[in-house]
Amino acid sequence: MLDLIPPTTRLRNAWLDAHAEWGSGLHEDGFGLAPTDEVASPSGFAAWIARLTDESERATCRWIVEDDRVLGGIALRHEFNDHVQWAGHIGFGVRPSARRRGLASWALGRMLDQARVLGMNRVLVVCATNNVGSARTIERVGGVFDEVRDTEHGPVRRYWITIVEPKA
Numbered sequence: 692m693l694d695l696i697p698p699t700t701r702l703r704n705a706w707l708d709a710h711a712e713w714g715s716g717l718h719e720d721g722f723g724l725a726p727t728d729e730v731a732s733p734s735g736f737a738a739w740i741a742r743l744t745d746e747s748e749r750a751t752c753r754w755i756v757e758d759d760r761v762l763g764g765i766a767l768r769h770e771f772n773d774h775v776q777w778a779g780h781i782g783f784g785v786r787p788s789a790r791r792r793g794l795a796s797w798a799l800g801r802m803l804d805q806a807r808v809l810g811m812n813r814v815l816v817v818c819a820t821n822n823v824g825s826a827r828t829i830e831r832v833g834g835v836f837d838e839v840r841d842t843e844h845g846p847v848r849r850y851w852i853t854i855v856e857p858k859a
């Protein structure tokens with residue numbers, strides 16, 4: 692069954708399997724992984740999970756899982772700060788073998804529900820101008836194109852998504 696779950700040491704091997712599939716140098720957005728995180732050893736992995744848990748007041752991190760396989764990650768940043776100004780409120784990524792199944796759109800929709808629970812009125816989501824899959828995913832869940840902006844990481848398309856109340 693498909694689910695969104697908080698990061699957990701229980702699925703360390705499953706996460707490492709997904710991590711290996713991404714390989715080096717590819718995008719691995721949505722996991723809240725920082726260059727300083729060391730995830731290869733059990734203790735390093737546990738420290739990473741502990742950090743994400745400690746920071747859950749500021750960001751909600753979830754893994755997209757199916758039958759204990761880790762298929763992707765998604766993170767919702769709660770505050771609007773300088774980082775969010777260029778990276779957006781939500782980052783997400785799906786492992787290569789699980790793409791084009793609607794998983795990113797599904798997870799993004801679920802995170803918008805979470806944003807509503809947190810009282811957010813709208814969220815900013817950005818993607819590189821050449822990232823067609825991400826742009827299409829953002830548009831599919833209601834993202835309204837705002838502008839292209841140059842950042843230190845290259846030009847990005849900026850989208851706003853208005854958080855709507857569920858239909859009665």
Ligand SMILES: CC(C)(COP(=O)(O)OP(=O)(O)OC[C@H]1O[C@@H](n2cnc3c(N)ncnc32)[C@H](O)[C@@H]1OP(=O)(O)O)[C@@H](O)C(=O)NCCC(=O)NCCS
Pocket residue numbers: 718719720782783784785786789790791792793794795796797817818819822823824825827828831
């Ligand atoms: C972008 C990404 C998250 C999309 O994940 P996904 O689970 O394959 O997306 P979905 O299956 O929900 O597809 C959503 C829409 O995007 C389209 N799409 C997805 N990947 C696409 C691609 N490479 N090229 C063209 N369209 C694409 C789908 O056809 C679908 O459009 P539709 O509604 O018209 O049918 C995934 O390719 C990925 O992880 N990429 C690397 C990390 C990344 O770029 N993250 C986003 C950072 S902003």
